[in-house]
Amino acid sequence: MLTFLAYFVATIFLIGFLSRIFVYARSPAPLKIPTTPAPTTRLGVIWRLVTEVVFFNSLFKSDKLAWAGGLAFHATLAVVLIRHARYFVDPMPAFVGPLQIIGIVAGVVMAAALAFLLLRRLVFERVRYISSRADYGILFLLLGIAFSGLLMDFVLRPNIVAIKTQLMTMWSSVTGLPPVNSAGDVMFLLHLLLVGALLVIFPFSKLMHAGGLFFSPTRNQVDNPREKRHVAPWAKALD
């Protein structure tokens, strides 16, 4: 059952995500529209994108609270994801071990950041005004994932060893279900289902910003239109 679900989720996520990326990559950008001042070299553009992805440069200029909350969430999410390797990879990579404590702290910060972002959405009139049910839905989903994860760390400990054994065989067994003997084990199932839900909606929602940013013409284009012609295939037909 779980195995089936896992394959289902993974398929939707991978195919969905990649096909969106494919659409972005395939659609032409007929005119040069970098937001200037923009780098005049490819290398400069890569650096521009790195600063956007790692430091959220533009957001820093525009909204300090969103920047702080957003950066805290994304950075801790990265740490937490790396720490999760311990549950999936056997033997566990050496660098993941020492991450245990950092990972748990990161989990707490992540939940706090999400709560902060939710609060910000509710408190600031303009942000509340532009928020749709889908925006809240995604936030609640992420909060659910974070809290169920933290609960397992602090309160309702599931049988990790048994679960890992199950997970390692999950991809090949058809009948596999992790043990459901305690509240912790139930919490684990819930955690897993919420993650599955998130992955399923990922390609169909604003979560696609994760891949889309790299295709944003105002950020990824080199500022050299005077030196280089830049003709899209459909525009050639007009010559």
Next chain:
Amino acid sequence: MAHLAPYPGMPKHMEPMGFPGERVENWQQKGVEKLGELLKKYRSLQVYLDICVKCGACTDKCHYYLGTQDANNMPVQRAELMRSVYRRYFTPAGKMFPGLVNAVDFDEETLQKWFTYFHQCSQCRRCSVFCPFGIDTAEITMAAREIMNAIGVGHKYSVEIIGKVHQIGNNLGIPKPALKGTLEFLEEEILDSTGHDVRLPLDQPGADVLLVAPSADFFSEPHIQSLMGYAKVFHQAGISFTISSYASEAANFGMFIGSYEHQKKIAKRVVEQARDLKVKRLVVGECGHAWRVAYSFWNTLNGPLDFLDPRYPAPQHICEFTHDLLQRGALSLDKEANDNYRVTFHDSCNVARATRMGPKAGGQFEIPRDLIRASCNHFVDMDEDTIHEKTFCCGGGGGLLTDELMDLRIRGALPRVTALKRVMESDKVNFMALICAICKAQFSKVLPMYGISMDVVGGVHQLVSNAIQLGAKKGVV
């Protein structure tokens, strides 16, 4: 509110452009189809409709929102007007659960909102500076206008002007004899005031440079002062130039209506004319969006421009041109000639956020300021959140410089005027220099509404014109 909604285009304006004269019968279906077509043609549109996370960072960045407090003027909400339609017809979630994800039909009410609010965006791109993903609402506005034109719901002002360019050669519809008369008059004027025989040649084959200025430079105040400034620079440098009666317009409203085809057609007049007149260089006058089209699009639309002098293989901005001459010692400027002015500079958004001057990123900020500093003794910048790439639009760009939108234009100018007033009080500033014909026209009209005299605005080359010492040196060697 009166004066916030644009006048619709009439059949006589729309049809010559290749657009339906009035709203087509199956407009809903046609509109959605057009959106589908544009999604395949423009990556910007496709990506930007998908990836907004509703962070709200852009909500207070648009001058029209700041001036009107109308929620639909928050960039994200403006885009949402199209996004909600996009979701309804192009995404699984919107097809299945429209209520959940805020997907709406392309119906009468939606179309009315589109017509109103996509004509309350000056395509200034300030929002794209601040968005974490660079989402450029101008791209969405352009697409919306293109879709509306395709179903016969156009904006009179822009289509009418494009018609004049195709028929007569410029936005103002100035015929050749009138243009010739004006240029001769200006030559006399300069002769009278300076004693120098500065020429403003028209249709002169074999000149070194084709000067393409916004047509307002020929007829409007204070634009005309800059035109005289350009002519004096050419004269002093000993570089011959000509204006073309066929391509007497730098502006390109094809961009405002989002039409690649019209943009290309309008730009083509210039390139053809440059070839025919056998000029070696192309120089563009003080106009914001014109410089965007020239800098960013000419080469792509109608290139390669391989007939130009290899040392100047691309169009240059008049500020780049003058700055280059100044650095090579070809001009002498007397700063004291502008001692009655305390000057600040308005970065026109199209120049600031969509183009460059000189080889280095950010040259579009430095080069005009260098020219101002070289021409006057007192220069001060406005608040740093309102200059360079964070500059505020004048409120009249993007095809909104029309009387029926006067209320909107006044409100949209508020953030810029607020920053201007501050330096007028703190630093006794009495002149705002700028390099955009639309900005000049807009401010001359709107500043008086804020109790500021219209002669506070003028071009950078107006200052150069006052300061230049004719005959002081003998041209470039």
